[in-house]
Amino acid sequence: MPFRTRTAVSGAILATAAVLLCPAAAAARPAAAPGAPPGWSAAPAPADGAAPSAQDRPYFYLAGAPGTVMNDRLSLRNPGGRAVTVALRGSGGWLAFAAKEVTVPPRTRATVPFTVTVPPDAVPGDRSAELVATTDGTGRGAAGRDAVPVHLRVTGPVLAALTVENVSVRGRGGAAVIRYTLVNRGNTVLTPRVAVRADGLFGPVLRRAARTLPDRLAPGQSADLTETWDGPPGLDAVQVRLTATAGGGAHGSATAAYTALPWGVVAGPAVLLAGAGGLVVVRRRRRTKGTGGGRGGGPVRGAAGAARPSEGEVADPAAELASTGSGARV
Structure with missing residues (x-):
């Protein structure tokens, strides 16, 4: 693989990491590839001592177990005639550059180290991030911005669920x-x-x-x-x-x-039930009206079944008291 890994990197080493500038004579550098966009650009750095070529990595790929610290390098190329100051950052908390800002001289390639620190409790699996470079000048892609993908695999048992x-x-x-x-x-x-x-x-x-x-x-x-x-x-x-x-x-x-369910199937039974309820109410009202007025002309019986006098008859208090079974006995 064209990258290097380390299982442990002390904070002192990271703090003192320096930007590696590679100013060489313009004649000693290879000419820009045909069709290359003008202005500065960012890309994964080639292997140590190698010149940039079309076979360089298009992105970073790093793999390590939880707790591992890995390092690699980002290459910033400035083919223009004036210096460019580039701000650097990682899209995730696991990425850290040796320098947050780099000034690249004209017609020069700068190499900037960065680290990927995998937390000890990281779950094995794949992660994606980006190294983002920005400046006020014109860069690759959107004006003043270039991003390089980082694919990280945390090694260990893989669970697909x-x-x-x-x-x-x-x-x-x-x-x-x-x-x-x-x-x-x-x-x-x-x-x-x-x-x-x-x-x-x-x-x-x-x-x-x-x-x-x-x-x-x-x-x-x-x-x-x-x-x-x-x-x-x-x-x-x-x-x-x-x-x-x-x-x-x-x-x-x-x-x-x-x-x-069609609407007719749902609404039909509801309408029938509502109509049936209305008929029951009407029939009950009619029965109440017929019995309360004594329309049949006969005597009206009470709850105990005893005959009560109809309108115009005189009730016998003693007989009525005895028939109800309530009150004092004589």
Whole structure:
């Protein structure tokens, strides 16, 4: 590999690390590659003593166990006729430059050391970062800015784990929307594939083969996603299952129930029940009216079944008291 690793680097060494400038005569340097953009640029430094060439690394790749400190070098090239001052930083807390700012003389290449410190409790797996160089001048890519990717692998046991969570199905017009969440529960970057199937009361209603999602999931990362289902059944009880897979044997699945009922099926029984309730109320009112007025002309019986005098008759208090079974006995 074109980079070097160290298992331990003391803070004193890092503090005293210096920018390695390589000013050489312009005639001794190779000419700029055809089509190279004008102005300064940043790239991984070539091997010790080697001149830049088209075979140089396009990015940094470093691998180490938790607790390891690794070092490499960034090359800043200034083919212009005046000095350029470049500010340097890493996109992650594991990256540190020997100098945060470097002035590169005209027609000169400067080599700047940096370190990658892997925390002792780091989880094995892949990481991505960038070395970012900025200045007021014109650089590669966006004006005044250049970035070099850093791919880091923390060595150790690799665990690929993927779960499907929060599955739900909602109808929307003539379609349905399936919502779900994918979570990377392992320690390596995953590129998930998702398959969808749905089964109703009378058999399968949806079969969607596994497809690779456009985005990757870093360890611990989650993604809220949707699947559109055109033409779901209009009257059925369906179980929808999503299955996600990824490299390393990662596998996860989850289900959700979806009941499709036309509006008429739902509203009809409700209307009938409401109508039946109204008929019961009316019948009860009519019965109350008929019994309360003595329309039949006969005597009205009380709770104990004894005959009560109708309108115009004189009640016998003694007989009524005896018939109710209450009060004092004589």
